[in-house]
């Protein structure tokens with residue numbers, strides 16, 4: 001079977017690359033873009049600086065700032081109104097995964113109509129949206145290069161996975177200088193999200209040689225550099241490496257897939273508002289231990305790439321060392337259990353069957369090397385509680 005490989009046709013990578021934004025918009029032929037961003041980037045002045053740069057180049061530019069973490073259908077609807085009322089012809093997303101995912105959904109609905117839930121996996125998105133330049137400000141989701149958006153249904157609280165070739169941005173500007181002010185917690189969580197992308201892409205049932213190359217280099221880099229970026233926010237070398245690693249991990253999972261960690265992570269985020277990377281971190285060691293028997297050789301390759309196993313170790317030993325290293329890394333990055341995070345125990349236990357059904361419905365667990373039953377997913381949710 002052929003693998004369909006998709007990446008943005010224009011990618012500019014490097015410190016200061018955001019200055020290329022007006023030129024990229026001209027190359028794309030966008031004449032009236034809407035910047036989709038959030039309150040933090042408005043307060044920091046970056047959004048206004050970008051708008052000024054674009055307008056200096058003679059391009060009329062609007063700004064939509066009302067995106068929210070874990071973007072909701074309500075926030076997308078507001079963005080769509082701004083896009084239509086301003087007669088915009090393109091999108092510039094500026095921010096972490098939330099503004100980028102919001103812009104993807106705005107574009108999808110502008111072209112196709114209907115509601116976000118009409119397009120959730122496994123449904124298809126028929127028409128291409130307006131052209132989209134994505135500018136990430138976290139080293140995390142990789143959304144600037146992926147075919148996915150995750151939108152929370154405001155009515156049902158479900159975190160919906162939406163996938164399609166039309167969601168791949170037309171251009172990405174990957175500028176690590178935008179990440180220099182990320183606080184430590186956000187650095188740890190978004191970095192662990194990237195690591196999870198790389199590992200899940202490599203062990204996925206949809207893994208392929210193209211995606212593997214990005215997955216292996218990304219996990220090696222992220223594993224080595226994340227503790228430094230966490231402890232020394234101003235370390236430019238670590239920030240640059242993390243930013244590149246996050247984008248490469250995005251290329252990996254967009255062209256392979258994520259798996260059980262992401263499948264189980266989305267419901268935790270939807271019901272308890274745990275940041276995405278943090279709920280991944282809560283799950284990654286336990287899910288890796290559960291999944292090991294389905295892809296021992298592939299997990300061993302991860303362990304060797306990350307340098308947590310010796311080249312002479314066999315696959316079984318390497319796999320065990322990987323699980324141990326992931327538990328240890330969570331201690332180093334001070335990842336809390338759901339209990340320590342402050343989630344209500346009664347509500348968590350009560351929602352476990354629902355979360356298991358939502359995880360399975362997303363399709364991601366079916367890409368896992370060991371495909372779990374609903375009961376096995378429920379057991380993992382109980383196992384990670386404290």
Ligand SMILES: [Fe+2]
Pocket residue numbers: 141193194197262276
């Ligand atoms: Fe993710």
